Amino acid sequence: MRVARELIVGDPQRLGGYRLAGRLGAGGQGVVYEAYDAVGRRVAVKVLHGDAGSDPELRERFGREAAAARRVASFCTAGVLDADLDGPRPYIVSEYVEGPSLRGAGQIFGGDDLHALATAIAVALTALHDAGVVHRGLTPDKVFLGRDGPGVLGFGLSPGLGTALTATGLRPRAPSYTAPEVFTGGEAGTAADVFAWGGIVLYAASGEDPFAAGSLGAVMHRILSLDPDLSPLPRPLRPLAAAALAKDPRARPTARDLLIALIAAGQAAGQAVPRTDAPGSETVPLLRAGAEVAARVRTACDDPGxxxxxxxxxxxxxxxxxxxxxxxxxxxxxxxxxxxxxxxxxxxxxxxxxxxxxxxxxxxxxxxxxxxxxxxxxxxxxxxxxxxxxNRARLVARERSARLLPPLLAVSAVFALVAAAIAAGRIV
Structure with a gap:
């Protein structure tokens, strides 16, 4: 079961019309909370840390992230529902994706389920990249297996569709899924997300991080110099994963290319895959077709609200x-x-x-x-x-009585003291 950790001292209990229930995760700039709106819908609320919220540059970046996220078509991603960027604690509200992460599920995928999972991630990346957003941190921990199919969470914002590791001081949080060019000072652009797609598909089929080693230096060496073993993948997926994991980012397909190839492969295998006029398909029909394939993934989803x-x-x-x-x-x-x-x-x-x-x-x-x-x-x-x-009227009356009782008792106590003093002859 995916369980939010309890709120800690300093966490807000309420933000706007949302009641916070627990922490889903925290990073250097903010915290993501499980929350509920006024009608009981479960949502995820991303909040800047208190000190980060007072930084104008971070506030401006957070605003750009919210604007970019709103542009992303909500296919296999969590859609943005609301945002407050001007208050003392800026926050973004998005759909809550139920279910465990790909890593947390501990499940090995094969056959149609693996094809559907690969398609879901390609759908999400196509939606992100078409909106000008780069994920920059795609790992098995950011792929969630929900009741309605897999979804990709935790995407960030990359100005100009690319961020250099050396220029911004970013550090890869999951080295096995970091593209070679990022380690050598290049851009963490859309091609880096495609590299991560290849690594995640291989992880789903094997249960092993593709370039795992005992140290960051060893991981970097493997990513820069070695090709992973693709034998756990079924034959239709091997060439796509091999292309996605190419050392040269210019040799990798785009996310859209991957999505079109996956849909075509499903059609060739006789799956009931919605038809598209690939490769010239418009984006929304293509995303919709991919999302229908993705929804066929079946996995345990024990994530009650x-x-x-x-x-x-x-x-x-x-x-x-x-x-x-x-x-x-x-x-x-x-x-x-x-x-x-x-x-x-x-x-x-x-x-x-x-x-x-x-x-x-x-x-x-x-x-x-x-x-x-x-x-x-x-x-x-x-x-x-x-x-x-x-029982609202009774609860309101009870609370009003509770508020009035202390001052009434205080007044009664004063009158009692005065009456006692008069009776004793101290007050004439």
């Missing part, structure tokens, strides 16, 4: 405990000044121990007090949202 986890826990309770669940959860939320449900710590009714046990991981308790682990749960779990909406 918070709502699915909560609903599963609710269904597992016996009927008597299910009846207690609303009373427990409605104690653990309040309605804030913006009218939004916010998690809080509160006492829980007696006899709720089995409910708390059933929701372990979603609700934590200490003695007779409990709290929601994730602030996003009222957004993510439709059943809880229905309970909150049905």
């Amino acid at each position: 918070l709502g699915a986890l909560a609903e599963s826990a609710f269904a597992a309770l016996d009927p008597a405990d299910r009846e207690r669940v609303p009373a427990v959860f409605l104690r653990l939320v309040v309605i804030d000044a913006d009218g939004q449900a916010v998690a809080r710590e509160a006492g829980i009714p007696a006899g709720s121990e089995d409910v708390l046990h059933g929701f372990a991981g979603l609700v934590e308790h200490r003695g007779d007090r409990a709290y929601l682990v994730h602030q996003a749960l009222p957004y993510a779990w439709p059943r809880l949202k229905e309970w909150i909406d049905a």
